[in-house]
Amino acid sequence: MKVLDLYQRANRVPVVGRGAFSLAFALKAPYFLTIAPTLVELRPNHAEVRVRKWWGVQNHIGTVHVIALANGMEMAMGALAEATIPPHLRWIPKGMELEYVAMSDSTMLATADTDPADWEAPGEVAVQVQATRRDGTVAVRGVIRLHVGERKRAA
Structure with a gap:
């Protein structure tokens, strides 16, 4: 079953379903568990992951560590990719570029976005990511x- 279908089924049970789905998704890449993420929205070309501000993700000055935010943005990107990519294609990350522009002093929302045209053919897809504070x-x-790239065909 596809990730988007599973997410939609889980969301039929609002809080519990979303939490269970987020845990199961994070277990596919266990380092995601270090940020205690919640996948709060998923649809083709868009995903949102909440990264709570708690002592386990804070740095020495009490803000959410940028690497925790990178994990949240990478989780959002992975969910978006799985919910969006056509069945004849597959994806793998090849790089990440981040710019730190403000203090991350609250629970954060990590988002990932693409344009539908990005997925029409093999090549490079640039997923736009950001982490936003509660105040916007x-x-x-x-x-x-x-x-x-193209999926390998079964022999």
Whole structure:
């Protein structure tokens, strides 16, 4: 079953379903568990992951560490890619560029976005990512570049 279908089914049970889905998704790449993420929205070309501000993700000055935010943005990108990519294609990350533009002093929302045209053929997809504070201020923004290629056909 596809990730988007599973997410939509899980969301039929609002809080519990979203939490269970987020845990299961994070277990596919266990380092995501270090940020205690919640996937709060998923649709083709868009995903949002909440990264709570708690002592486990804070740095020495009490803000959410940028690497925790990078994990949240990477999780959002992965969910978006799985919910968006056509079945004959596959993806793998090939790089990430981030810019830190403000303090991350609250629970953060990591988002990932693409244009539908990005997925029409093999090549590079630039996924736009950002982490936003509760007050709406963008604290980190950047791009995660994906290599998108044809799936190998079964023999």
